Amino acid sequence: MSDLPIAEHGLIGDLRSAALVGTDGTIDWFCPRRFDAPSVFAALLDGGGGHWTMAPTCEVAARSQFYFPDSAVLVTRFLTEHGIVEVQDFMPVLRRDDPDHHQRLVRRVVGVRGTVGMRTEIAPRPDYARSDAIAKAVPGGVWFSGDDLALGLGATVGIDVSGDVTAGFVLDEGASEIFVLDVADAGAEPPVDLRPTEVDALFDATVVFWRGWLATSSYTGRWREVVHRSAITLKLLTHEPSGAVVAAPTMGLPEQLGGERNWDYRYVWLRDAAFSLYALLRLGFTAEAEAFVGWLTDRFAVPRDGESGPLRVMYTIDGEPPPDEGPLAHLAGYRDSAPVLVGNGAGDQLQLDVYGEIIDSVYLFDKYGSGISHGDWENLCVVIDWLREHWDQPDEGIWETRGGRGDHVYSRLMCWVALERMIRMARRRGLPGDLTGWTTTRDEIYRQIMDKGWDAERGAFVQRYGSTTLDASLLLMPMVKFVAPTEPRFLSTLDAIRNELVVDTLVFRYDAADGLDGDEGTFSMCSFWYVEALTRAGRLDDARVALEKMFTYANHLGLYAEEIGLTGDQLGNFPQAFTHLSLVSAAINLDRALR
Structure with a gap:
């Protein structure tokens, strides 16, 4: 080994x-x-x-x-x-x-x-x-x-x-x-x-x-070399014949040495790919964005039946379900971290947030790219009609926990995003749709989050309804325009996350049991979300220091795995697309704010 x-x-x-x-x-x-x-x-x-x-x-x-x-x-x-x-x-x-x-x-x-x-x-x-x-x-x-x-x-x-x-x-x-x-x-x-x-x-x-x-990149900011290395990395994780973007090129690399969190990441997570589309559009790589939207809309055109909805959480690069998850028992694993898992068992989970991330990415492409077709719009309307009927139910959430379903605030947040972006597209382009029904459901989700997702004693939005657990995914609230970045409830949540989930500039996803043994490192994409949240809240000096510190946790080539351990070791599959696209977004937005 x-x-x-x-x-x-x-x-x-x-x-x-x-x-x-x-x-x-x-x-x-x-x-x-x-x-x-x-x-x-x-x-x-x-x-x-x-x-x-x-x-x-x-x-x-x-x-x-x-x-x-x-x-x-x-x-x-x-x-x-x-x-x-x-x-x-x-x-x-x-x-x-x-x-x-x-x-x-x-x-x-x-x-x-x-x-x-x-x-x-x-x-x-x-x-x-x-x-x-x-x-x-x-x-x-x-x-x-x-x-x-x-x-x-x-x-x-x-x-x-x-x-x-x-x-x-x-x-x-x-x-x-x-x-x-x-x-x-x-x-x-x-x-x-x-x-x-x-x-x-x-x-x-x-x-x-x-x-x-790389010459077609539109980025000319302070961190050009770092951002462009992330752009090349994202391009390397793109399957050009299909347009799909894989989460990472590796499998079985542990999130904790000796632990069981050794997943196979060589597939297309709709969530990760949607954020990748955002990063590519922000950098001016419209051809890659168009290729991925083409791959994505093919998934809309063949909706599946099942309790987890018309879209899967993840696909192979061919748009098929990922193989069943199982161990390769003959492999010892990286530094004896077994089992080495091939396939992925999260493929059939119900993760309602993916609908918001995907529709948001289509909205951005429709606004900044060449636009979506009539057929794609009709297929999106089928998807949003399903979501209107199913948004108010427990799911596994963004972190794919194996501890059962819950009423995740982030999932509800992204259901709100899905409806809000459909309304925007319809109004901007005059596209047909049930604007009255979409608006009613959107507003219902908003009020539910503000009522059940906010813990007054905690002074923060929480991971699940009825819990007191903080969750770094809620750093995205102002980025998706659910709240203003200076909204008192969000600023209070930001302070709570800083006090309890942030170590230096490294951010843990959450602090709660998730159905798996062992601990995990800090998530680098969450650390870049923290930078962007600080930026949008106007705390630019803090954001700049946090970003510069995060750059020191990259490897010698500017690459990031999924997590960073206590001693600064890279953990998890490597390099991870989600981390690099979060870096791109944080750098672009901080650049703009500093101007």
Whole structure:
């Protein structure tokens, strides 16, 4: 198993899938073809899970990583007593919506100074390490075959296929060696014919693609480098062929070391994707927003039957239900955090808030993008009619707790948002709808929240009706325009959250039992919500300090997992889209306020 902390990794990808590369030069997570496919490299979860190492044979004095400027090309540097070597890792992306795209992992190893011996080992373990890959030497490299997958390894050095595939080589200053792993379907013969000049062209074209994409960003504020790194990360979590945005590229990484909160995040949470759409629109990436809305409206067009409503909480990138949740018992888990779970059992939960988040995102797209069609509007009306009949019932809530349903204030809040945004769209564009009925229900929800969601003794809005538990999701109240940011009840809630859920600038989701064993870290997206709440409340000095402190909790590349532990460790699946889009929103709004 990889000994590296979660934070000691960088992300590369090709808008179909992604890989994690450690600061030790190891690719220890990669699912070929698509984000939610079975892994071939999973050493991050188990020592026998498969890996691709690349490291000096001598002792390493220091290691570092950085991204080639304004790109998703990752560079890992090794400083040794014999010299300096860097490994340039990337997955080629040559153009938008490339019909000829095929998936490759490219590793270019460059001698920067002195003479350094290097060794690489490639050990694919298909199907989450439940099967082996058979290696066969061919001219110029190796073919790996197994189950429904074929891999072709091309290299500019000699390869040894006795046991796991290995190679040793020496790099002089200015010299380079190249390795390319091509992904193909079972039975195919992936290419291994490798020409260095072609790889140089792939590198250049990939850098040009990322820089060209980033050049369309409209953000010019104080934190440009941080915001743009988050934008690239969000783009890396986008499945370009479908337009879907996954919550994270990994599975099984623990929210608590040794605990049971080891979820599979390689799916599309409607909530997360809706907020991603907001961030992309705010940055000017309208093409990505339009692609996701296209994916989303396809879900509206095929409503499902069931008590959790016409929309699911989450989908695969194809728009299907996620697989049933179950353990991969043969995997030890990251630092013995078992079970490693594949699939996700929250897919059939009733989480009423998703309707508000989705309709809000469609409202924003209709306002700032190209607008929604007649058919999409008709489908939205079906969804809102269902919500009018079902909003006033217990649900599992935004945090997907496994402790039973409750009357969650945040869920009611987002039901209010759903109706309020439908009314706005109808009035702005003259679209047909039951404005009288929608307005009546919207106002009923508002009054219920103000009556039952407010605890006068606590001086705060609370997580559930009848409880005294605080919940960081209620920081979003002024952001969705339910209350003014200077509303006395909200300011009192903000103070209560600051006193009880905030440590420095790190924010816990809530402080209550949730049906699971163990504790969890602070949630980074909640910390960025806190920054934005401070901003909207006019506490700009506090907001700016809080934001700058949050930047210090990123890893060396500016990436965030879902949570931050007591010692500052990144916890949970990595990197997490929701955290990065919350960063973007907080930075943009604070920038605007500081002007």
